[in-house]
Amino acid sequence: MGEDRKTPLHEEHVALGASMTPFGGWLMPLRYTSDLAEHRAVREAAGLFDLSHMGNIKVTGPDAAAFLDHALVGYISKVREMGARYSMICAEDGSVLDDLIVYRLAAGEYSVIANAANAELVLGKLQERTADFDVVLKDVQAGQALIAVQGPRAAEIMLATAGLVEDAEISGGTAFADLKYYACLRMRFEGEPVLVGRTGYTGEDGFEIWVSADKAVALWRALLTAGEPLGLVPAGLSARDSLRLEAGMPLYGHELDTTTTPFEAGMGRVVRLDKVSDDGTPLPFVGRDALAARKESAPARVLVGLRGEGRRPARADYDVVRRGAGTEPGTVVGRVTSGAPSPTLGHPIAMAYVTPEVSAEGSELAVDVRGRAEPFVVVPMPFYRRPQN
């Protein structure tokens, strides 16, 4: 393993006093001050995240849409221009290689955003699948930074940011005020085009901005300057993880991996078995046969949300057990994939794979927390849903 890579914003994080941690081959900010304070800022005002470690693969060519329909499980050719779609890339056996966001930037031009740790693998797998298609793949991550502003005040902050302006000539047809969730537009920052997606991984409204590495520091500082009076704070991976967990969003390596199909993970909706070719026949895509069979069979385990009835949180890899009379852990019925004390809800929350017979809402289970059975109950996800106004 080589040394962890640094993002174009590394010096900013160091200057802000961040604790840095290796993550997916990168050195990333874990927290700047306090996990809880950063988490709460995102729920109540806004947080600023450096996500430059995410992989970014540009797919261009006349067959780009057909290629992505073949290579991914989603119906990517149906994504409208300047739209975004959450999708997955699966192996032939239906197992999940990565979860992705695909942006359609123009006819025949897409960006595929992959998890940092999987970026190389995804590029390789996509490349293998290009055989019959007129497309070009390019890893465009190196020259770019990805900065996210997430929270109820995110839109206000974007509008208040010096140097960040709308330009109808390059926007792609949308005004910032009309930008929908899971759509994007181009704006200018200090004259240079940036891509702004209304996407995120926190359960809040928010934006993700791709900017050239050259302008990354200037944009980061401009956002902080505009946002600080509105409650914006820089936020690290620790807050990002507790935010996504509250929002019931899977994390690759925890809820998703190569032993899991999208169906066990409760994400079957991303698998589009209804994809058809121009002549109306079912479109073959990588993993289709395995996934079609899998959809019809009873799952051996399902992903559920768990709410702790005590104060001790469950952690990833702890056993889920049957609840007994005392604190002695009962029979193992599953395994925790992610768990933490929920800062917003004030009690422990967790995601876990359990056997179907104990997966119903209200099912009273326990988690073996270092030898002691702590009571947990199955609850619907997401654990937290942002207030709608």
Place this chain on the structure above:
Amino acid sequence: MADFPENLKYTTEHEWLDESTPAVIGVTDVAAEALGDVVYLELPDVGATVEAGAVVGEIESTKSVSELYTPVSGTITEVNAEAVDNPELVNQDPYGKGWLFKVEVTGAGELLTAAQYAAHTGS
């Protein structure tokens, strides 16, 4: 910046000890900083007899769990109930309101001075 009061003794497990009677024990600001936000404390039972160096509880933060050791042998006389209810006291005031438990001491393990502890942590 790290702060190690001169009047306290320390351990390599990042605990501090106030050698009054009974002795008061907590974790250092180095430990508090490394743990992140503390959300749960499991402290020993009052009346329990403990051996220096033994695990007597747990400190759980948003991201991780650490074992709590006792630097001295003896009998637990009191635990900080306020800190159990408000674990953030460990982060906010590790040498004050964030103290963890008191021991009627019968023997001590290896203890460090503030200077030795500072050298140990490299600060």
